[in-house]
Amino acid sequence: MSIYLIVALVFVIAITMAMVGKGGGNFYVLALVLSGITMHQAASTSQSMMFGTSIAAMLIFHKNKIVDWKLAFVVASPVFIMAFFGGYFAGSVDGTTLKIVFAVLLILVSLFMFLKIKEKHVKEIQKFGYWNRTFNGYTYAVNLWLTIPMTAIIGLFAGATGISGGAFLIPLMVMLCGIPMKIAIGTSSAMVTATALMGLLGYTLNGNFDFSFALPLIGVAIIGGILGGKLALKSKPKNLKNIFAFTNLFAGVLMLINILL
Numbered sequence: 001m002s003i004y005l006i007v008a009l010v011f012v013i014a015i016t017m018a019m020v021g022k023g024g025g026n027f028y029v030l031a032l033v034l035s036g037i038t039m040h041q042a043a044s045t046s047q048s049m050m051f052g053t054s055i056a057a058m059l060i061f062h063k064n065k066i067v068d069w070k071l072a073f074v075v076a077s078p079v080f081i082m083a084f085f086g087g088y089f090a091g092s093v094d095g096t097t098l099k100i101v102f103a104v105l106l107i108l109v110s111l112f113m114f115l116k117i118k119e120k121h122v123k124e125i126q127k128f129g130y131w132n133r134t135f136n137g138y139t140y141a142v143n144l145w146l147t148i149p150m151t152a153i154i155g156l157f158a159g160a161t162g163i164s165g166g167a168f169l170i171p172l173m174v175m176l177c178g179i180p181m182k183i184a185i186g187t188s189s190a191m192v193t194a195t196a197l198m199g200l201l202g203y204t205l206n207g208n209f210d211f212s213f214a215l216p217l218i219g220v221a222i223i224g225g226i227l228g229g230k231l232a233l234k235s236k237p238k239n240l241k242n243i244f245a246f247t248n249l250f251a252g253v254l255m256l257i258n259i260l261l
Contacts, residue, residue, distance in 0.1 A: 014224020043162025086159025087202025
């Protein structure tokens with residue numbers, strides 16, 4: 001696959017994934033692997049592009065007040081730490097195993113998102129371990145007993161496979177914490193930025209990152225992230241959820257086909 005085709009694919013992926021609050025790692029990794037790049041280099045390059053896409057989208061979402069920063073800091077802490085370890089220790093795992101983990105996780109989360117979800121205000125839960133939040137007119141209760149360990153696991157796998165983590169963070173926020181889709185998407189963009197940075201650092205220390213190859217792709221990803229962030233503000237939550245589910249399912253199936261061929 002030529003570098004020009006890869007750049008074009010990255011641009012389309014960046015726009016689409018920024019619209020659903022993801023860094024785009026699922027399709028970045030898939031496109032790079034299908035172009036003949038090793039899984040480890042694809043994952044590290046994906047982390048660098050995700051960082052560019054997510055930070056661009058995050059700025060758009062922040063300007064429009066749909067990033068719950070307090071929630072992002074609390075939930076992102078375990079993701080941030082574990083993403084580094086995932087990226088660092090992934091160098092000792094063979095590429096085929098990483099591909100299988102990547103594919104299975106994306107298929108599972110896509111099926112999970114096909115469930116019908118009714119967004120609604122959640123009453124405060126006065127129990128130890130629950131964090132009641134009111135943000136931008138919405139009220140939701142975050143179950144820290146479930147959220148913290150689950151986000152730590154998400155960070156580990158996200159850092160190892162080069163995906164954004166948004167594929168898991170958004171369902172967690174929407175389905176378990178009652179957070180509205182747009183707030184979840186905006187907040188996810190902030191968490192994905194941190195996750196991508198730490199995953200990339202872990203891979204870089206293992207010598208699996210080629211900066212000269214990634215640089216032009218990062219630039220294209222940033223532009224796509226800005227456009228995607230603006231388009232997301234005009235999209236309906238239901239449409240965003242459907243895009244989110246179908247793109248994950250498609251990416252997972254394609255990766256499984258790549259493993260078998």
